[in-house]
Amino acid sequence: MKIAILGFGTVGKGVYKIIKKANVQTQDLSVSHILIRKNKARLMPEMTDDMNEILNDSQTDVIVEAIGGIEPAHEYILAALNHGKHVITANKAVIAKYLKEFTEAADKHNVKFYFEASVGGGIPWIQGLEKALRIDNVNSISGIFNGTSNFILDQMSRNGESFIDVLKKAQQLGYAEADPSADIDGIDVANKLCISADIAYDIDIHDHKDLPIFGIRNITCADVKYFQAKGLAVKLIGRTHQKGNKFDYVVEPALFLDRTLEANTPDNYNLISLNGDTIGKLDFFGQGAGMFPTANAVVQDVLDIKESKSHLKRDFNKKMEYCPELTKGDYLVRSNADVSELFGDFQPTMEGAYLAVHQIPVGEMHRLMRKVLQKDAAAFMVSLPSQGAVA
Numbered sequence: 001m002k003i004a005i006l007g008f009g010t011v012g013k014g015v016y017k018i019i020k021k022a023n024v025q026t027q028d029l030s031v032s033h034i035l036i037r038k039n040k041a042r043l044m045p046e047m048t049d050d051m052n053e054i055l056n057d058s059q060t061d062v063i064v065e066a067i068g069g070i071e072p073a074h075e076y077i078l079a080a081l082n083h084g085k086h087v088i089t090a091n092k093a094v095i096a097k098y099l100k101e102f103t104e105a106a107d108k109h110n111v112k113f114y115f116e117a118s119v120g121g122g123i124p125w126i127q128g129l130e131k132a133l134r135i136d137n138v139n140s141i142s143g144i145f146n147g148t149s150n151f152i153l154d155q156m157s158r159n160g161e162s163f164i165d166v167l168k169k170a171q172q173l174g175y176a177e178a179d180p181s182a183d184i185d186g187i188d189v190a191n192k193l194c195i196s197a198d199i200a201y202d203i204d205i206h207d208h209k210d211l212p213i214f215g216i217r218n219i220t221c222a223d224v225k226y227f228q229a230k231g232l233a234v235k236l237i238g239r240t241h242q243k244g245n246k247f248d249y250v251v252e253p254a255l256f257l258d259r260t261l262e263a264n265t266p267d268n269y270n271l272i273s274l275n276g277d278t279i280g281k282l283d284f285f286g287q288g289a290g291m292f293p294t295a296n297a298v299v300q301d302v303l304d305i306k307e308s309k310s311h312l313k314r315d316f317n318k319k320m321e322y323c324p325e326l327t328k329g330d331y332l333v334r335s336n337a338d339v340s341e342l343f344g345d346f347q348p349t350m351e352g353a354y355l356a357v358h359q360i361p362v363g364e365m366h367r368l369m370r371k372v373l374q375k376d377a378a379a380f381m382v383s384l385p386s387q388g389a390v391a
């Protein structure tokens with residue numbers, strides 16, 4: 001089976017190295033082309049800067065898109081599917097936006113569009129979710145979906161290192177996105193949660209710009225230390241629940257008791273959980289970012305295609321209502337501005353340097369927090385444990 005790799009960065013190189021290493025399962029795989037940018041030197045015989053050369057090569061069966069971002073990734077994926085090539089990508093930004101379009105194009109041309117590496121890096125999460133859905137209605141998904149932010153929070157709490165220093169390390173280790181603001185502002189988690197919810201509920205959320213998303217940009221070492229002293233660890237999480245025909249969806253920093261799996265998820269690891277009717281709670285744990293874990297998931301998809309293993313069929317046509325008030329929670333807010341009046345309806349009390357807000361609908365909390373940020377751009381919020389009970 002011949003594979004073309006688009007983009008030769010962290011993931012593209014990882015895929016190339018795993019294929020070159022060749023074990024019993026992968027020995028029939030070879031790399032036919034590597035697409036590089038026009039201005040780059042062709043350092044290897046497989047390298048080309050001509051996408052048409054790849055599209056028109058009848059020997060190339062599979063295209064692995066590893067350039068990232070929206071365009072030209074979207075254009076290249078569609079062109080590949082339309083040329084009858086199977087496509088595999090780890091690019092959650094482009095999948096979150098165009099999953100339905102890619103799935104329809106793949107169906108039309110009788111080829112596969114697989115994307116295991118896009119959520120949870122090396123964790124077989126998409127496969128696990130799809131397997132659960134063969135029997136169950138999955139009514140909630142939650143967890144730690146971003147390796148970079150988990151690495152930052154873990155190093156800050158374990159070594160007291162500064163946010164900026166740890167972010168630089170995450171970039172050097174190949175965990176962070178080309179623009180790391182996607183990691184720290186929650187956009188990367190939102191993309192992964194969107195893909196997961198699309199599959200779980202068979203819907204098409206392709207625009208999350210108005211959804212409640214709050215990242216970890218404003219967290220300080222003092223915040224982390226204060227939470228630690230109370231036996232709590234802070235994590236950036238994504239959550240979605242389904243109730244009847246409604247679903248909610250949130251990305252935010254959350255506190256977990258020291259003994260929980262979430263609190264003990266280290267380094268670049270992710271922990272993603274689902275709740276199904278008969279299976280109950282299922283947890284998926286592993287490295288969520290990095291060259292080899294991610295490339296491993298990509299090559300697993302290649303092998304699924306080689307072995308004609310089908311994945312769950314979804315058409316993403318179900319209509320469900322997004323309901324920001326579906327869940328309520330308790331939060332801590334840190335701000336230099338006096339913002340207690342904003343939260344007057346939710347029994348605000350002071351806890352140390354933080355304003356505690358009680359039983360507030362999640363959508364309302366994020367709406368009010370946007371107002372807090374207008375008064376104090378460095379303000380921070382975090383949800384308290386046992387958040388997310390469906391109202």
Ligand SMILES: NC(=O)C1=CN([C@@H]2O[C@H](COP(=O)(O)OP(=O)(O)OC[C@H]3O[C@@H](n4cnc5c(N)ncnc54)[C@H](OP(=O)(O)O)[C@@H]3O)[C@@H](O)[C@H]2O)C=CC1
Nearest residue numbers: 007008009010011036037066067068090091174289290294
């Ligand atoms: N790194 C990780 O741990 C994970 C990454 N992913 C996803 O995988 C994708 C790739 O990520 P990653 O490998 O880390 O990113 P990198 O930035 O390391 O690699 C991307 C590569 O693609 C090249 N590139 C960009 N645009 C073009 C283009 N138009 N034509 C040819 N080459 C191009 C870049 O070149 P240049 O350097 O010149 O810009 C770079 O070499 C992203 O979508 C990311 O979200 C998913 C899971 C984990």
Ligand SMILES: N[C@@H](CC=O)C(=O)O
Nearest residue numbers: 146147148176177289
């Ligand atoms: N930047 C992402 C890479 C994997 O998806 C992360 O840190 O999780």
